[in-house]
Amino acid sequence: MSNAILAPLTQIPPYLQTLNDYEKQAVKHLPEASWHYLNGGAMDEQSIQDNLNQFSQIRLVPRLLNDLSGGSTEIEILGQKFPHPVFLAPIGHQQLFHPDGEAASALAAEVMGSNYVLSTFTNTDLHQLKKENPNKWFQLYWQGNREKSLALLKLAEQHDFKAIVITVDAPHKGIRDRERQAFFELPEGMQHPHTPAHIPLPEITEHQHPVFDGLMQIAPKWADIEYIISQTRLPVILKGILHPLDAKKAVELGVKSLIISNHGGRVLDTSISPLTALQNIKAVVPEDFPLLLDGGIRRGTDVFKALAMGASAVLIGRPAMYGLAVAGALGVAHVLKILKEEFEITMALMGTATVAEINSEYISHK
Structure with a gap:
């Protein structure tokens, strides 16, 4: 990495054509520690590579000569209609x-008609975000107890x-070797208007384990999810579910969707x-139960494959932040535009006029 950090661009240059282009450019706009925080992962980072490689194991099988008149990428989830199935993940x-942080991402999502999921750890106060935008969900990190949550x-x-999107897969921060080697720390004084950056841990005795008797005691449990569902008129979504038995239990408790x-x-x-x-979870939940996929989306063909495998929509995380680092709201909007247009062209070449037509018959596993 260069020691010189480039300022965000104010217009999109012609060499930015793909999400991969944005990744290569974003590294020039961020301090080294922030770059490793964004791009790094847990331990040996095998899961990061698996997320990116998962789509290469699937091949597309197009159907040709279909009439695509009136085609559309529009979808409906939980009674909400969206013009396309590419959402912004909570970060x-x-x-x-x-510098504009979540305000820039939210603006880009609004312009592109993308659903925006705001993180609990936002640097931007909710009061600063446009209240009228219909496409927005709130991601909740459990606050250690029911009252604060x-x-x-x-x-x-x-x-x-x-x-409400409750993240359930991160009760403990991952062991991130790359992040630690880069000596990453959140900037002193960085504001988090709605929650402390670090939730206070419960006191333990010298005979108690700091993880099992400490941190994990303030992590959410199934009873907490059931409680939250009973306390809100909004649909509750769980993010981070991977096991089909957890998916079945979520459905039984009244969770309305899974990421x-x-x-x-x-x-x-x-x-x-x-x-x-x-694929495993799709087999155990009701046919019309909305499942969203988060992780590894870099091309419009990836979006198509995810939907063919049973997803109702997809979320992007790092690629949106590449766009944010490069050109603020303009960059995030362009990243969304690239994916949306790639998906549209993929749909057309696959012979599918609507998202509802996309199914497993259009893909083949290597």
Whole structure:
């Protein structure tokens, strides 16, 4: 990496044509430690590579000569309609990548009609985000107890968020070798308006284990999920589910959707890839139960494959932050535009006029 950090661009140059182009450019706009925080993962980072490689094991099988008149990428999830199935995943601390942080990402999502999932660890106060934007969900990190978690949920209700996404796969931060080697720390004084950057741990005795009797005691349990469902009019979505038995239990408790994710490979290394988990979970939930896939999306063909495997939509994380680092809201919007257009062209070449037509008959496993 160069020691010179480039300022964000104010217009999109012609050499930025793909999400891979944005990744190569983003490294020039970020301090080295922030880059490793964004791009790194847990331990040997095998899950990161698996997330990226999972789509290469699937080949497309197009159907030709179909009439595609009136074609559309529009989808509907939980009663909400979206113009396309590419959403922005929740990512905290976005001012690490651009001074405008979440405000820029939210603006880009609004312009591109993308659903925006705001992280609990936002640097931008909810009051600064456009309340009228219909495409927004709030991601909740458990706050250590029901009272504090419910307070955040009610705040999201007041600001007209349409769903609550509870992240359940990161009760403990992953062991991130690359991040530690880069000596990454959140900047001193970085504001998190709605939660402390580090939730206080419970006191333990000298005979108790700091992980099992400490940190994990303030992690959410199934009873907490059931409680939250009973306390809100909004649909509750769980993010990070990988096991089909957990998926079945979530459905039984009244969870309305799942985001299949291994946290971008940032928490538990060598965990199952989201696409494999999607296939396993699709087999045990009701046919119309919405499953979203998060992890490894870099091309419009990846979006098509995820939907063919049973996803209702996909979320992107790192690619959006590449766009944010390179050109703020303009960069995030361009990243979304690239994926949306690639997906549209893929649909057309595959002979599918609507998202509802995409199914497993259009793919083949190597």
